[in-house]
Amino acid sequence: DSGVTQTPKHLITATGQRVTLRCSPRSGDLSVYWYQQSLDQGLQFLIQYYNGEERAKGNILERFSAQQFPDLHSELNLSSLELGDSALYFCASSVEDRAMDIQYFGAGTRLSVL
Amino acid sequence: AQKITQTQPGMFVQEKEAVTLDCTYDTSDPSYGLFWYKQPSSGEMIFLIYQGSYDQQNATEGRYSLNFQKARKSANLVISASQLGDSAMYFCAMREGRVFGNEKLTFGTGTRLTIIP
Numbered sequence: 434d435s436g437v438t439q440t441p442k443h444l445i446t447a448t449g450q451r452v453t454l455r456c457s458p459r460s461g462d463l464s465v466y467w468y469q470q471s472l473d474q475g476l477q478f479l480i481q482y483y484n485g486e487e488r489a490k491g492n493i494l495e496r497f498s499a500q501q502f503p504d505l506h507s508e509l510n511l512s513s514l515e516l517g518d519s520a521l522y523f524c525a526s527s528v529e530d531r532a533m534d535i536q537y538f539g540a541g542t543r544l545s546v547l
Numbered sequence: 548a549q550k551i552t553q554t555q556p557g558m559f560v561q562e563k564e565a566v567t568l569d570c571t572y573d574t575s576d577p578s579y580g581l582f583w584y585k586q587p588s589s590g591e592m593i594f595l596i597y598q599g600s601y602d603q604q605n606a607t608e609g610r611y612s613l614n615f616q617k618a619r620k621s622a623n624l625v626i627s628a629s630q631l632g633d634s635a636m637y638f639c640a641m642r643e644g645r646v647f648g649n650e651k652l653t654f655g656t657g658t659r660l661t662i663i664p
Contacts, residue, residue: 478651491651521590532580532644533599536652538592
């Protein structure tokens with residue numbers, strides 16, 4: 434158990450809908466990262482938050498947004514969902530945001546858009 | 548250009564043998580971290596081992612060791628005495644350290660390891 438909690442584990446929804454994925458980082462970790470894993474794109478970095486503030490953005494669509502709350506949990510919001518958004522979404526956390534900091538991953542949320 | 552290259556899409560290894568999974572990387576940043584993760588069929592990503600660019604010695608964690616050759620920009624994962632439970636997808640990843648806002652992990656395409664009894 435990595436200590437990173439993601440809910441829900443599975444999500445099935447329809448095109449055009451909006452969903453929220455939730456992540457609780459390991460106790461004491463300040464950085465939260467979101468990654469998307471799909472068959473065609475592999476593992477892609479979406480966005481990072483550090484202590485409540487956005488730190489880095491990757492290949493995140495405009496339909497997607499995220500935030501980190503004062504208790505350091507994070508949410509990833511996906512709206513106007515398309516079939517191609519079906520993927521495994523991971524949250525990871527690390528103590529700080531240095532190159533040597535290990536990112537521990539949650540078990541992922543598997544999103545299926547029908 | 549690919550920052551992380553894993554050239555072995557799949558490998559089959561006999562149980563109890565050692566296995567080496569290849570990883571080469573590309574960066575001009577002198578400060579970086581290299582990571583290996585395991586993804587079993589259940590889907591979770593499990594951290595295995597870390598090597599820092601300034602580390603003088605190769606990292607080891609139990610049956611896992613990282614063969615770090617800085618000049619060749621390679622960071623191969625060695626698993627000794629393989630077990631059936633080692634069957635999984637293995638990802639090499641890098642994080643560059645000096646550029647602000649570049650804290651993400653960049654992953655390779657992975658190697659699917661199958662251990663044969």
